[in-house]
Amino acid sequence: MRELEKLAAKIIVVGLCAFVCVYPSMANVSWFNEDAQLLISMKSAMVASNSAFETWSIASNGSPHCSWTGVQCDRRGRVVALDISNMNISGPIPPQIVSLSELRSLNLSNNVFNGGLPPNVSNLRNLESLDVYNNNCSGPLPVELSRLVNLKYLNLGGNYFSGSIPREYAKLTSLEYLSLSGNDLTGAIPPELGFLVNLKSLYLGYYNKFSGGIPPQFGNLSKLVYLDIANCGVEGPIPSELGRLEKLDTLFLQDNALSGPIPPQLGRLGSLKSLDLSLNELTGEIPMEFKELKELKLLNLFINKLHGEIPSFIGDLPNLEVLQLWKNNFRGPVPQQLGQNGRLVEVDVSSNRLTGSIPPNLCNGGKLRILIILNNLFFGPIPETLGTCNSLVRVRMGQNYLNGSIPAGLLYLPRLNMIELHYNYLTGTIPERKGKAPAGASQINLSNNHLGGSLPSSIGLFSALQIFLVNGNRLTGPVPTEIRRLAHITKLDFSRNRFSGSIPAEMGRCKALNYIDLSQNKFSGPMPVQLTGMRNLNYFNVSRNRFNGSIPREFASMQSLSSVDFSYNNFSGLVPTGGQFSYFNVSTFAGNPALCGPFLGSPCSVAASTSPVQAQGNTKGVVSSSLKLVIGLALLFCSLAFAVVAVVKARALRKDRDARSWKMTAFQKLDFGRDEVLESLKEDNVIGKGGAGIVYRGIMSNGEEVAVKKLMRIGSAGSTHDHGFSAEIQTLGRIRHRHIVRLLAFCSNHDTNLLVYEYMPNGSLGELLHGNKGGHLHWQTRYKIALEAAKGLCYLHHDCNPLIVHRDVKSNNILLDSNFEAHVADFGLAKFLQDSGASECMSSIAGSYGYIAPEYAYTLKVDEKSDVYSFGVVLLELITGRKPVGDFGDGVDIVQWMKKTTNSVREGVTKILDARLSSIPLEEAMHLFFVAMLCVEEQSVERPTMREVVQMLADCPKTKPTQYFSPSQKEPKKPVSIQPPNLLTI
Structure with missing residues (x-):
């Protein structure tokens, strides 16, 4: 048991x-x-x-x-x-x-x-x-x-x-x-x-x-290494208690409303490497205690109200790499030992009252990339050492009192993108470069100096040059024919010099040119007809020279021209009629007594209406009838030959087309297929043409309307690679936003791509605003369009990962549906096309003339703040009803015209309102105008983000019934007061 x-x-x-x-x-x-x-x-x-x-x-x-x-x-x-x-x-x-x-x-x-x-x-x-x-x-x-x-x-x-x-x-x-x-x-x-x-x-x-301000209690965070309280509206003084943060490596307080002096206690931050107090309202001087910041690499104090001299110890900081003190009230010299540590990468002390000479050792370590000292009182020569500083990318020394000659190698540095030496007292000649290695500069501004001699033939070495300004000098001799090599040049200003000889016909090879000013020189000879091949040309000024002969009639067919000036020359014969010439003022041709024609109101005699070349031909008699017969037979033979070739080619193309299969990728469920899309590609269905392709309107079998954009030659001929274009199209196809035009599908074969978009019945804002129906866009509709377009761009900038920079924001790329709801179109596509080998269809500058942000002139790149500038131009279009360029003369765009016209906002905004609008809520107009002014600030850092733009537009003050204004009136019905939106408090 x-x-x-x-x-x-x-x-x-x-x-x-x-x-x-x-x-x-x-x-x-x-x-x-x-x-x-x-x-x-x-x-x-x-x-x-x-x-x-x-x-x-x-x-x-x-x-x-x-x-x-x-x-x-x-x-x-x-x-x-x-x-x-x-x-x-x-x-x-x-x-x-x-x-x-x-x-x-x-x-x-x-x-x-x-x-x-x-x-x-x-x-x-x-x-x-x-x-x-x-x-x-x-x-x-x-x-x-x-x-x-x-x-x-x-x-x-x-x-x-x-x-x-x-x-x-x-x-x-x-x-x-x-x-x-x-x-x-x-x-x-x-x-x-x-x-x-x-x-x-x-x-x-x-x-x-x-x-409120920054809590002084933050001084208790003894282990803090990184403190970032930038761009969030804090105000008041910087707490001196922050000086207790001994382990602090980075202190970012920029873009706020901080005031008062910089606390000297910050000099105790012995571990500090990055200090940014820029874009505030700080006063006083740089504390002497900062000499203890031996680890400091970045010191940003720009856009404040600081004064006094730049302390000499700034030049002794052993690890300093970036020094940005621009737009303050600093005076006196820059420490001459600045750069001797061999680590300096970026210096910007522009827009102060600094004097003395440029420190000679700025490029001591061969790392200096950016040097900006413009708008000061510097004098003396440019240091010769900068001519051998191969690391330099951007140099801006304009608006000073510099003298002497340009260092020999400065213009030809291999990495240099931009150099500005304008408004100084430089003498000597523009240096010649020996050798055939291409130079890297994309923008050169030597205007308004005392430079003499001839333009060197080595100008042809600047294969990437886009902007070249030498106006206001004493340059002589002819323009070298090597100018033909500047394939990417967009702006050329040779005005107010002593150039002579004829314009080289080779200049016509510069197909990207959109701005040419040759005025006030001694040019002579006939106007080369080859110049009319520049299809992007927008501004053309040859006034006050000695040109003769007739004005080529091909100029009248240049659709891109918005401003020309042929005045005060020796032109003769008939002024071309039709085309863009019908929009120009008579003063465009003043000072040419031998010019005639209906446009000038003076009939031409036989002698006067004939150019010298034609007159010489007339002395030889009339073409004989036998010669006419020979020419006729030759033309008939050529026509037959072309017809045979065309038939053979058509058959070959038909076979080739049948051999190539189309592939269609849909980005959502569709009730139509590839064949219906291809059926839309008819000449009768064309609704638009541009540099990137042709747009067709298609009606599918289910009644749905689509817009089909045809893009040619995305990849190289015979290549099956598209350099990432298809992958990026896939990204665009996944984007869904109410104010972004939807990409429905993507069709492609061997050499053609088709983008299928939703159709917008009311077309583009630009066509509607600047066409005959512009007056029907009432104020409330315009304001609604502004807000909706801003929301679309905000989505691209802030809600896409990675963000999408549009790069071509303009009124023609804002499309309107049947309810006039705004949709941003062609977002990012310009960049993708350029990256995919279709750069021949694109301007070398990303964007459209009149919308391009000014920082492109010195950064040579665009970002989301460039989109903000372009959007500000669109806002000005909505307010004024005017085009960005062409309505103001002398190469002035809408932003420059606005700044000249509006001395004060209250009075100025009433001067620029669209006269076609019968009644405008004044406070709303002023608010929209303030937002536009912020968007088109010259410095990109001073512009709001698109998220802030949306916030400001959405927070528009409501106008009382008595606060309306009619553009036909001289004064508003009732005076109002409104403060501009402050980015530091929103």
Whole structure:
């Protein structure tokens, strides 16, 4: 009996042991299945491409979820990390996430999630890292995040969170990284954040609109390495307590409304490498205590109200690489030892009152890339050492008192993109370059100096040159024929010199030229007809020279011409009629007594209406009838030959076309196919032509209307590669926004691409605004179009990853549907086309004449701020009803005309309003005008972002019924007062 009891006891013990051993495994299996089911449930709740969660499936063999994309587990199979960043996921954040109770790291960044964080997010008690950066999340910041006491990393930046920062976040004492930048937060920055003593990085800037100043309590963040509170509206003085942050590496406080002097206590930040206090209202001098900042690499103090001399210790800082002090009130010399550390990369001290000579050792280490000293009082020669500084990319020394000659190698430096030496007292000749190596400069401005001698033939070495200005000098001799090599030149100004001889016919090979000014020289001879082959030519001035002969009639057929001046020469004969010439003023041809014709109101006699060449021909008699017969027979023979060739070619093309198959890629579900798209390509269906292709209107069998853009020769002939064009088209096809024209499909064969867009019945804003129906675009419609187009561009700049820079924002690229709702078209396509080998169809400058931002002149690249400038031009078009160029004469564009006309906003805006509008809400007009002025600021850093533009347009003040204005009146019906939008407070 006892043996049975012992056996039973053993069985019980073994059973208990087995249970103890097996139970955790059973529990793990339960957790395993639970976490897997949660992930599957999350997958069904998220909107993403099929490939994003391709591995997220429970197969019949029980595929472990720990191997799924973005999933990381512990040894028990519990999900501890989830990374689904950069998957283009949209919709709300799945609430099932909060049930992954063992989660320690969650990364949702760079997607399109919307709404707020899930309820009960505080259930993730083990969470140490939460990254929701760059989504569309909105609503207030969740207070319950303060319960996640284990959080070390929290990034909620780049969203649309609103309201104030919860003071409860001070409980997150384990935080080492906190980013709330790039949202719509308001209110004061909580001083309680100063209790987060473990913080190493703190980002609060960009697009937030805080009130008040920087809390002095931030001086308690003793472990802080990176502090960024830029562009968020903070005001008042810089707290001296920040000087206690001994480990601080980077301090960014730029683009705010900070005032008062720079605290000398910042000189205690011995570890500081980057200091940016630019774009504020700081006063006083640079503190002498800054001499202790031995680690400093970047010092940005530009656009403030600082004064005094630049301290000499600035030139002794051993690690200084970037020094930007422009647009202040600094005076005196620049430290002559600046650059001797051999590390200097960028110097910009422009727009001050600096004197003395240029420091000779700026390029000591051969690293100097950017040197800008324009608009000061510098005198003396340009250091010869700069002529051998091969690292230089951009040099701007204009508007000073520099004298002496140009260093021999300066213009021909291999990496130089732009050089400006205008408005100085430079003498000597333009240096000649020996050798055949091409020079790199894309813009050269030597205007308004005392340079003499002839133009060197080595000008032909500037194979990338786009802008060449030598006006206002004493240059002599003929223009060298080597100018024909400037294949990318767009602007040429030789005016007010002593050039002589004839214009070389080879200049006609410069097909990209859109601006030529040869006025006030001693040019002579006939006008070369080859110049009329420049189809981009917009401005042409040859006045006050000694040209003779007739004006070639081909000039009248140049559709791009908007301003010409042939006055005060010796031209004779009939003035060409028709074409663009019918729009020019009679003064264009003044001072040419031998000119005649209906345009001038003076009939031509036989002698007067005949050019010298024609007159010489007339002395030889009339062409004989036998010669006419020979010519006629020759033409008949040529016609027959061409007909035979055409038939043979047509048959070959037909066979070739049949051999090539078309491929169609649809970006959404379509009720039509490839054949219907191809059927639209008829001459009768053409609705537009441009440099990038031809646009056809197509009506599909289901009644849907589409616009088909035909692009030729995207890849090289015979090549199957498109240099990434198809991949980028795929990106454009996925873009969905109410104010972006939808790309429906993409068709291609061996040498032709077709882009199928949704059709816009009301055409483009430019056609409507500047055509006969411009007066029907009432004010409210114009304002609505402005806001809607801004929203479309904002989406491209801020909500696409990577962002898309349009590069050709203009009224003709804003299309209107049947309800006059605006849609931005051709976004980014100019860049893609240029990258794909179709550059022959593009201007060498990205954009259209009159819309191009001024910084292109010295950066030679465009970015999103260039789009902002172009959009500002569109706003001015909406306000004035005028075209960007052509209405103002002498090469003046709408921005320059606006600045000359509007001395004050209240009075000035009434001078430029479109006279076709019968009644305009004055406050709205002034508000839109203010926004336009901000957009077309000359310095790109002073322009708002498109997100800020949308905010300003949406916050337009409401006009009272008595505050309307008619452009036909001289004064508004009721005086009003309005302050301009301030980017520092929005």
